[in-house]
Amino acid sequence: MRGSRYATQLKPFLDSFPRENFQFILYDELKDDPQTTLQVVLQFLELENTQRRFEQVQSNPAAMPRSMNLQRWLRRQSTWREWLKPLIPIKIRYRMKEKLLQMNLRESSYPPINPKTATALREQLASEVRQLQDIIQRDLTRWLP
Template sequence: MEMHDINFLIIGATKSATTWLQQSLQLDPRVHMPDPEIHYFSRYHDRGDRWYLENFKPASEGLVIGEKSNSYLDTPAVAARIHQSLPDALLVAQLRNPVERAYSDYCMLHRRGEATADIERYLDPRQGAGGRFLEGGLYFQQLRRFLDLFPRERMLVLFYEDLKIDAASQVQDLRRFLGLDENPSFEPVAQRVKDKTKPLVDARLRQILKPLKPIVAPLRDTKGFEFLRSIVSAEFKYVPLNNELAARMIEYYEAETDRLAGLLGRDLSHWLKAPLADCKRQSV
């Protein structure tokens, strides 16, 4: 397999249901995508093309081959690297209300113990500008880097909000873009609702117990394991996104959203209204 055998890349955005897109494509036996995110063009480019290609193990010839790495969209060096190695690749971006995306990303890392309960430190533009959470929603800047190098027709931009309305149409649009046959009966994978109220072991305790993971791994899914886990678990307490902070985030993204709307010819004014973000139950 060579670099030119890779047909497409799903480049982001993080927390915008790109895993759902990937899993829906993988239902088609003509599509080959490795499951883990490779992050080659963003984090591991120094490992070289041979390492990258080792991640692809197509079972037969004639497959549509691609990968998904959400870090590609918001890493500045990636567009040029992809253009150099895969100048003919098709690019897929799925975007989400940037305020809700940032809050969802924060909740995920907070639950993992990688972000503290000081939400304004991460999401208030007066403190968190330049950090992962707010930078991830600067879509105009991110797409512009790719469109300066790739023809517009080689990029498909989808929206998280559209899949909530008609998931099947969203996948059919993607299939058409990738040159896959139309299949009116094709059904995407079900949209998973992630119950974020499920009890969780405290992050500090998880770090202490981490060396024991290989030992207890065979015991997972047993009644004894679940009983012990229930003793040390508790419902995770999320920090709410209050209206004042949401308003500051909306103002931060306003000019960027207007430029993106002009670039894509899409009305995105609903992104500039107060979001209904709730980390406790989120789909996909």
């Protein structure tokens, strides 16, 4: 929950630096109109706009392990893996482990949030959202219960 308290996290910075040193971008804005969002950021940073293109890359797609046993085995220490350490250089071991972890994943989607949980979270974070709304001077009523 602490990570969802954006206003609380921003306050120490806002207490230390002038408000005009901040530009707040909402994820939905970036997702819905990345090119305009890029222009806003460039303008805020006073960087020249030389027709830069924003390329969207999905860097952390939702995935589930095909085999939980393999996943656990790859993530923990094991005696025979310790025995292999002197035989296989660390870079190769790392690449092998990463490749096996990647091969063990299958694309998935996040399960939808339970409506009761969503309502409870919105209620718990309502005062935080109102504070954030004041800080960033944006309408966040869609985040409220």
